[in-house]
Amino acid sequence: MAAPRRRDRSEDARRDIVAGGIVVAAILLFVGTGSNVMQAVVQTLIGLGGGPDKVLSVALVLNIALILFGWRRYEDLNREIRERTEAEQRARYLADTDPLTGFLNRRALLARGQELIARAAAQQRQVALFLLDLDHFKTVNDIHGHAAGDRVLKVAADRISTVLPPNAAKARLGGDEFVAMLVFEPAARPQIDALAAQLVAALEDSVAHDAQHIRIGASLGIALADDASTTMETMVRQADIAMYHGKDKGRNRHIWFEPGMEMAVQVRNQIETGIRGGMPRGEFVPHFEPQVDIASGRLVGFEMLMRWDSPEYGMIPPERFIPIAEESGLIGELSLQVIRQAMEAAKAWDPSIMLAVNISPQQLKDPWFSQKLTKLLVETGFPASQLEVEITESSLFENLPLVRSIVTSLKNQGVSLSLDDFGTGYSSLSHLRALPFDRIKIDKSFIAAMRGSSDARAIVVAIIRLGESLAMPITAEGVEDEASAIELMRLGCLKGQGWHYGRAMSADDTARMLADRGLLRMPALPDAPAGEEDELRKQA
Template identity: 45%
Template structure:
């Protein structure tokens, strides 16, 4: 039962009854007054006293009128309070409790109303979907209270940059939506405003004792054609924001139709990845790692390959980013790692297995324990496993990354910094984090085999690694020219197509078996009298 509604109905019936009594008392007052007042006047002039019954009735009418007047005042005050309370309830239901902006549920209604007001003027309303870059880092490092303070300050900073007549809403997390009027559909004015928002957000935030820095990525879409509704505009702005994120963050992008086609293709690829995982279409392939000085095989790097039953075979540069963005990378990596460890268990004990770890996996607090359990199940010594992490992994919570890697190294697992030189690693990070090896990215060695190419950069990186006590692996040795250019740098490991293309597990077994037969044959004792 809705008791609040019942109390309201009972109060309303009581008020109606009292108003009815007051109205009746007014009518009776007029009747009684017309009879009694002349008698009172006549009595004051020496005539007979007025009729007591009529006089009492008149006094009762006056009392009822006074009571009705007071109740009318109280009722008017109550109505005003109810109206104010309902308005406050609507405001609270429409607002984000943290920032005071509109919330997700009310945004569509307010935006649709804004679009109706501009329905005859295409391009005069712009929707900006904004995501704060690096907000999670602030939240992780400084705590949720600092994160909340940052969101409030960011909302205030955005509001100050918006023109009159704009809307601002918080969708949740670190996402905001701004809807702004654009006079005459002026694209240059819109670009200037978007640039101003980016510049304003890039300024540091002074939050109590913390100076936090974030940037923003924004997707922009206008009501052109003017028939677009709020949901469509928000969807398109979201696609444009994803485009801005993908191309470097701290920027804005205006929606273009090609973005929708890319969005559809990405969704289809994500669905195909899910199907491929269920169907076991992802398999590990292995690339040889060679000691350049001796030519000996020292290990393999596991690479992901997708072998669908039908259609093309997308490369890892295509499906790995989508798997990371859609939250599938952990499942994909876990399955490949489990199979790779089972394969490596059949190899000679001196060969290592290198696997790539994504930033998403390193954020899992149980990653180290799960990996060590897999090593135990596969009966592989932890010292044979090398984890390769990119410099992007260092941009999150460095303390968590350090703790995870240190836990694994304490068990014997080795850690290599992959694609060294392509990111933002500092010498301090190389000293602080427990790395065992660095891998020089193929982009630095690709041209070494060509005429006139110089190896100073690669030599400097190798010298830096040796100075830090870290052995080196060089990627991208594609031909003999590159190998010759690296022949004088000393003891390093290398990998690339010069040594062969990545192979599946069966091909690796065949290669190792052939190598073992060759070694056995060369080591066999010669018969007496056999020519040396």
């Protein structure tokens, strides 16, 4: 059975008007009757007649009433049509428009953008699609609240409208993503680059909100349509790929889509899929890099470094997968999983050997992080006094009050804290005063350049002297040769790590090395054959 056809109320109103017109026309036909009545009335007044016919008089009164009723009905119907037309226009506007910024929404953009591509191709012109994503927008919401986030989005929309020409199609795809489409002559590509650069520069300026100045930035990807066969879905996807490529290059820039970028995205997606599948299979394992006292050469601890033992690709270093784990929101769970393994392994170490673990900046946005780490200490039985948490300077830049709360909680549990990658650009002496750090780590880039650059050496000396004045021991990362170790010892650096002292080792290899030096709590060695174990004990 066919579904009943939906009634169109506007069409019904128009039919009412037609009906009203017929009524008015019918009334007018009776005007002749009214004229006869009026003629009889006049003749009566001058004494030439006996008065109007009663039936005709009643008809005249009814004619007048019908005319007034018909006119009123006509006005009501006209008003109803106007209201309904305005309502329909408003509904179409709301259906096509983002209410916060007044830009088009995704659905409207896809429809209008395809028409724009077709018209440009017919005129032998090209279309550039800008996809713009605000950098660190989630942090704005997390720290300043959603009202501040809305304010930032409105200001961003205003700045986009100011920079772009009036005929550009502008849309907000959702969240903090904006799209703009411009038609241009093929020879005018430099002007498109200039507009993109202006947009990025305009969004660098801070946004005022409740006496605060919120700093934002933007990464912008550009896709090109040079024929009618290009679809909007393809353009948006390509611009999105280019935009994320720009984020990987350092953010706050614009970049055109190139075919090779799509392959990079596929590789990234494969890695993310591999992370999600590898975590429950236990493919991520801790490795341990030795830390030594530079003056005596005595082993004092290990820094845990994460490795991905992939059955398909082998051992994958952290720089390949950790950035993707951070972007995809997996780093918190992944890090705690590997830290748990490290604690289980380190329980067998001598109490004098410290375990240092790096914490991702993303983890320090989690208000419950200190509780999660404390829970690991309790469940594994690892002593808090033997744990050192390394926090990078970049973590302090975004939300110092939350970081202060987390590190204070960890300190209360007896955990040591070190400031990692010191001197790489985010540092502030107020951070060292405001947060209870126990150690400063000099970034390896300064150690590597120290002997060839007087500037790098001056920075190393300044950091060591700063540590002395604050009573904070210094650890140097990236010590790769004996000459660097001697120079650091002469300058007063206490602890070092790097290839000169040994590369990162698996848990089993670390246990064997510690057994060789008599630095294991428990006699049992994991996975060591009995004969080999006896030999190690003799050497110890």
